[in-house]
Amino acid sequence: MWRRLGQTSRSSERLPDAAYVELVDMVVRPALPVVFMGVALACVGLLLASRKQDIVLLVLTFAAMAVDVASVFMVLAYRRRTAEATIVADEARLWERRYALGLFSFAALLGAINARGLFSAHPVDSALVPMLTSGMAFVFAGGVLSNVAFRPRLCGIGIALSATPTIAGCLDRAAQATDIHVAVGFALQALLLTGFALAGLGWASVTYEGAVRQIVSKLDFAIMARRDDLTGLSNRVELRDRFDAAVAGLSEESDLLAILCLDLDRFKAVNDSYGHLTGDMLLRAAAGRLSSAVRREDTAARLGGDEFVVLQTELRRPGEALLLAHRIIRALGAPYEIEGRTIQIGVSIGVAIAPRDGVTLEQLIARADAALYRMKRSGRGGVVFADEPPPPSAANDL
The missing domain is CATH 3.30.70.270 (Reverse transcriptase/Diguanylate cyclase domain)
Incomplete structure (x- = not known):
């Protein structure tokens, strides 16, 4: 899986500039998923901080909210820029880096919130903390897959940053549980999240390859429509x-x-x-x-x-x-x-x-x-x- 993801990432470096710009646009332009994830994490983080009376959780939640707001403003700035004129590949790379910085920061903070909630002192059989943390991990992974699958490298790093601490926390809860049913439940939760993440990365590679084929075909047709068939000169x-x-x-x-x-x-x-x-x-x-x-x-x-x-x-x-x-x-x-x-x-x-x-x-x-x-x-x-x-x-x- 990781080998295929690496191959897909390397192949993206050889994309025609026009295809790369279009892929970046598909990732960076949507604002609604960014807003939704910020609101969802704010609700979960504040609820966990209140339930556990944990100031660290509160600070992490506000930091994630700040990152999300900055990401929304970045998306809006990108929309204004592309409304003025078509961007070239070098500028698209700059916008992708900005988007990746926000995505990775948000994912890392989400992973930290989940890890804090699962590892810190709390009754091991409490349902609220694991329900909220695993729920957010699944929702974030699904959101990344739906919005960032066209850039598999970003997708893989984002999911890894958010899911890995959550999986580790679930396994820790399973090891601490005194009831076999609770232990198995936490272990299954970790297994399901791991399987979802790996399957999602495979789906992201397939989605990327399909999107590239469509975009390159569209660009080829556009070039053909602007070229003389016999000589290849402009028409x-x-x-x-x-x-x-x-x-x-x-x-x-x-x-x-x-x-x-x-x-x-x-x-x-x-x-x-x-x-x-x-x-x-x-x-x-x-x-x-x-x-x-x-x-x-x-x-x-x-x-x-x-x-x-x-x-x-x-x-x-x-x-x-x-x-x-x-x-x-x-x-x-x-x-x-x-x-x-x-x-x-x-x-x-x-x-x-x-x-x-x-x-x-x-x-x-x-x-x-x-x-x-x-x-x-x-x-x-x-x-x-x-x-x-x-x-x-x-x-x-x-």
Whole structure:
């Protein structure tokens, strides 16, 4: 069981960031279980302290209540933060640590309250103390399993901190009991709590694995919906999202972004001569070169056929778009080796700059596309800006 829990915990370290963030959200977001456990422990702790006239129990109870209140405020702060913007994996790890600190502190205090109630001087056959302590141990373990099962390591440590002192106290009561029925009853109570905890940890591992499969499948489908099937480049959906994010991030008047519309030269001749299978292989090869030519913060997308678009962000001057365009021309214009054939194509590029040539994606693509076809009419293999005429000899750009 512990080996499997360890394997599950290690596998969680290899999760995709988006899946990890979603798992943390499933654990940290709920507030009602935290509130319920705090109220329940307050009632039990105060009742035990009153019954046993024990100041230590009272102090432990107030400490647990303080931890629970702090945990509630932490959950509310997390909700406010995630309402502002999506968090990344590093920040999610910070929130998980905060949640774990509250969970472990509360579990340890619950275990201490139960141990104090069971081990301290009291008639060994009294039903009130073992009933309340074991009841709280079961309720807390069940609550942790229902709310934290998606993070098995947290689940296992939390249950161990609360259940172990309670099990030890029940076994101590069983050893002290003079009546065989009382002794067996306490021993059974310890056995039941142990079995519940171990079975719960196994269930937590299964729950975690199922949740991970669902989340990863959902993320895969989401990625597929934003990617071109043939080339793996972004499609129109992702291009628009990236464009909107880039526009929202323009903080200074000097910031610019560029839209580069690309069209492969002589691609139709390749398709007609060698067939669509070779044409598809050529498109995938060209897309790979295009991805390598752009920066990580830029976006390369395929709109269809042999038409591509590049979103270039964080520009200070239009000349940076010209440099990228020439880099793309060199990369895509080099010979391709496909199925034993050497194939040579080129690429023509039209460029529009925001906000000079437009402020919406549609405006910029239309201006860049118009520049591209001016380029193709006058000669292929070059680059033209939306506000410029085509160069006298486009072929020199290859």
